[in-house]
Amino acid sequence: MQTLITVIEQIERELMISQDQLTAIAKKFKTAMEDSLADKDKTLKMLPSFLSVPTGRETGQFLAIDFGGTNVRVLSAQLAGKGQATITAQSSRPLKAADGSYNHIAATATAEQLFDFIAAQVAALVPDTAIYPLGHTFSFPAKQLGLNEAYLMHWTKEIATAGVENQDINQLLAAALARRQLSHVRPQVVLNDTVGTLLTSAYSDTHTDIGSICGTGHNTAYVEAAVPGFAAPMVINIESGNFNQLPFTRYDDQLDAASEQPGAQRLEKMTSGRYVGELLQIIVLELLAQGLFTNQPAALTNVFQQPAIFNGADVACLLADETTELTDIAAWLERRFTLTDTAISERQVLKRAAAAITLRSARLIAATFIGILLRIDPTLSRPHTIAVDGSLYEKMPGYAAAIEQALAQVFPQPAFPLTTRLTKDGSGLGAAIAVASAVAAR
């Protein structure tokens, strides 16, 4: 007979990424990178950033915009040289109001509304009419033709604002700044958040050659030695979230089919904070439909079939409960969904499904890091630092450790340190560092 526990064991097996799979996925990822560099297959976009790694000696005060899709953050950063970068002022606002009063990321919103909202944030941080150089972290696939010319190829992370795709992001921003009488704010560089994270870590740690975001979205950048026509090694935004040679389950297919852009961003949809809650919901609803929750199925169905019931923070809450009776989860279910009297087996299943989803996420992402290392230094003949920012990496219990364990399985005793490191505020600080190095290079 199928019971809740036997079925969850089965699901755990389906979501497990074995060591063999880890290596196989890494090799496929490396090949996909190389196919893209050779213009054979562009599943991985491998977008040039026109930026090299900083020296750590860049100095100055710079403005930065960090636009990632959930919030827009504007900050002022002080670079003191010697690898020291600090945020001196900042403000952040959600792109979609919790009370529904505005939503700049829906298909009904326009490019002007979105960029006017960003410009208003900039205005709040600029006290006078002095010249302010600005770096713009724009965390979407953008085809870059120069440091400050980047066209949005298509939205990701379920954003749908009209009139931005195929446009020059910098021009949209410059026009909005002009409408706000902010022409003295001078955007100089557009960059991806993964690139910013890499630069921020490299500013103080010269071994950094990979930068990644494990947050609402997922993507990685790395330093490519041989970019034709560019003298120094260049940071490349892989747009790895679009990788698709992966062991999809029916849950992944169901999520993909219901998403804004079916077929796109398959790795991101298996790994990132925007989607892990949705995967959990799909699994829970399947178990309910199979009649495996017997305690109070009607009450559970009522709650769990509401759209987008779990977010990444909910998944983190489930994992954080270390009590034997899972009393924290019981309290959380009551607080969050007014669900009382849940059975311990139900709470166990929720936690185990959440754990299986996040462990898979960490191991798939580690596989791509291994793929990059196979491309840039397969024998690990020098130290490497992988800089990571984002809510999953920072806050999901066990997540960072799972990435490290997966790396250690494939590279058990590297001769030189292979380090993964949380790089907080990498996307914002990286924009300031990018401007500083662009100014220094002129």
Ligand code: GLC
């Ligand atoms: C999405 C975007 C990518 C970004 C990532 C993390 O994958 O396409 O550009 O780096 O999210 O924010």
